[in-house]
Amino acid sequence: SQTIHQWPATLVQPVGSPLSLECTVEGTSNPNLYWYRQAAGRGLQLLFYSVGIGQISSEVPQNLSASRPQDRQFILSSKKLLLSDSGFYLCAWSAGAGVGVEQYFGPGTRLTVT
Amino acid sequence: DQQVKQNSPSLSVQEGRISILNCDYTNSMFDYFLWYKKYPAEGPTFLISISSIKDKNEDGRFTVFLNKSAKHLSLHIVPSQPGDSAVYFCAAYFGNEKLTFGTGTRLTIIP
Secondary structure, three states: OOEEEOOOOOEOOOOOOOOOEOOOOEEOOOOOEEEEEEEEOOEEEEEEEEEEOEEEEEEEOOOOEEEEEEEEEEEEEEEOHHHHHHHHEEEEEEOEOOOOOOOOOOOOOOOEEO | OOOOOOOOEOOOEEOOOOEEEEEEEEEOOOOOEEEEEOOOOOEEEEEEEOOOOEEEEEOOOOEEEEOOOEEEEEEEEEOOOOOHOOEEEEEEEEOOOEEEEOEEEEEEOOO
């Protein structure tokens, strides 16, 4: 069966510091991968998605970036965090169109920028 | 431009009764719809989905209804249980590898 991991679970970072959140998927190959953010009391905002290694689509212009160095690894980064980057970050995977469009989410990372 | 809308931010239902969560969409190109359930500080969990060629899909206590002419879908939970208390998101897909999510409805089941 497929499993998705995210770490860390919680993170408190000062404004201006760098960020690296990691997501890995087990039990599947060539998944689509997604990064979402849920701000307090808000819905799910898609930040980035990837349909293959090195292929990243950005949905929202901001100071975040994403990379996919391996088939089942997705990394969310920032060089300098802003207060507005605080939120609950979720990674998700799907098998992709033609196989399954359902997305399956990881446990999330709670980021607080102070 | 909110293409998927959940106009009720919250809903309270007595335990054992039916919970009905609603979702409206504007893009007629959407051809697949999904419901997710989310507990605080956890990732959303996929519940049930429906293709646009159907008008109903059932899985245990959960049934999703789709009214394409009204661009409306609903999730029925019968009977409602305390563990159903969560935020429910509807989502829609039209072939671009992405889901468009609604803003969520917080369901509270009253014992």
